[in-house]
Amino acid sequence: MTTTTKTRLRAxxxxxxxxxxxxxxxxxxxxxxxxxxxxxxAWQAGVAEGLRLAQVAIRKGV
Structure with missing residues (x-):
């Protein structure tokens, strides 16, 4: 039986x-x-929140 492990390379x-x-x-x-x-x-707050979420995603490696 062959087992394959998927590994994701992080940049x-x-x-x-x-x-x-x-x-x-x-x-x-x-x-x-x-x-x-x-x-x-409100628009500026939305942009700031979007940038914050992008940071979180990058740090998690998503």
């Missing part, structure tokens, strides 16, 4: 740099230097 080159870049972008999107209208604020 580690540049992942740390990508995660740091996403963190910088998330902070930039979540910062409010000037008063913004509520819809723009």
């Amino acid at each position: 580690t080159t540049g992942v740390g740099r990508l995660v740091r870049r996403l963190e910088i972008e998330r902070r930039r999107w979540s910062r409010h230097d000037h008063p913004v209208i509520p819809t723009e604020q």
